[in-house]
Amino acid sequence: xxxxxxxxxxxxxxxxxxxxxxxxxxxxxxxxxxxxxxxxxxxxxxxxxxxxxxxxxxxxxxxxxxxxxxxxxxxxxxxxxxxxxxxxxxxxxxxxxxxxxxxxxxxxxx
Amino acid sequence: xxxxxxxxxxxxxxxxxxxxxxxxxxxxxxxxxxxxxxxxxxxxxxxxxxxxxxxxxxxxxxxxxxxxxxxxxxxxxxxxxxxxxxxxxxxxxxxxxxxxxxxxxxxxxxxxxxxxxx
Numbered sequence: 512x513x514x515x516x517x518x519x520x521x522x523x524x525x526x527x528x529x530x531x532x533x534x535x536x537x538x539x540x541x542x543x544x545x546x547x548x549x550x551x552x553x554x555x556x557x558x559x560x561x562x563x564x565x566x567x568x569x570x571x572x573x574x575x576x577x578x579x580x581x582x583x584x585x586x587x588x589x590x591x592x593x594x595x596x597x598x599x600x601x602x603x604x605x606x607x608x609x610x611x612x613x614x615x616x617x618x619x620x621x
Numbered sequence: 622x623x624x625x626x627x628x629x630x631x632x633x634x635x636x637x638x639x640x641x642x643x644x645x646x647x648x649x650x651x652x653x654x655x656x657x658x659x660x661x662x663x664x665x666x667x668x669x670x671x672x673x674x675x676x677x678x679x680x681x682x683x684x685x686x687x688x689x690x691x692x693x694x695x696x697x698x699x700x701x702x703x704x705x706x707x708x709x710x711x712x713x714x715x716x717x718x719x720x721x722x723x724x725x726x727x728x729x730x731x732x733x734x735x736x737x738x739x
Contacts, residue, residue, distance in 0.1 A: 512684075512685065514665070545724075547724065547725030547726070548725075549666070549725070549726070551666075556718060556729040556730065556731055556732060557658075557666065557718075557726070557729055558729075559725045559726060559727050561725075562724035562725035562727070563724050563725075566724065568727060600665060600666050602666075602668070602725065602726075607682075608682050609668060609682060609684060610656070610668040610671075611668065612665060612666040612667060612668060613665070614665050615665040615666070
């Protein structure tokens with residue numbers, strides 16, 4: 512199972528919006544509405560930000576939103592804040608009942 | 622408050638074995654699927670495997686990279702999850718996290734470092 516494809520890095524200024532893409536195949540992202548997104552700050556455990564493509568867990572800011580079209584899922588962060596600077600990972604359930612992660616995207620807030 | 626606390630990491634030689642534990646509290650452990658996820662130093666997240674709950678016969682799934690070498694088990698009476706790692710390779714060096722699977726992985730432990738080196 513190959514990792515999902517994410518851009519290595521994205522950047523934006525405070526207050527702007529950014530979008531991180533996550534591309535898979537019809538056997539994972541395209542085949543199931545089980546895409547999740549995680550935020551990880553250095554030295555910390557990942558934190559769930561979006562699950563089931565577009566749902567936010569309780570306590571996660573509504574500045575974070577998720578969507579999917581075909582084999583590509585996206586995470587959008589609006590109103591960028593300095594605290595959003597972190598690594599972001601997508602994941603998807605797969606046709607072999609496994610979970611596959613993306614390679615990760617480093618978000619820099621300029 | 623949901624808490625997951627891993628233990629058992631350390632330095633092991635290639636070909637050796639190690640058993641990780643994850644102590645859970647703050648939720649009904651027996652109801653939930655539980656997973657292991659690892660992260661090699663400076664690298665991304667990699668799913669290791671899962672154990673389903675009693676209602677789903679405690680069935681397990683593994684990543685291809687660890688299948689046949691790693692075994693996930695649980696003891697619901699102790700609210701504990703385990704990862705038995707055998708035939709360890711240098712590429713298994715990573716921080717190992719246990720995580721609760723509800724939709725995504727909604728709670729994670731702090732991780733325990735496993736270093737495979739001679």
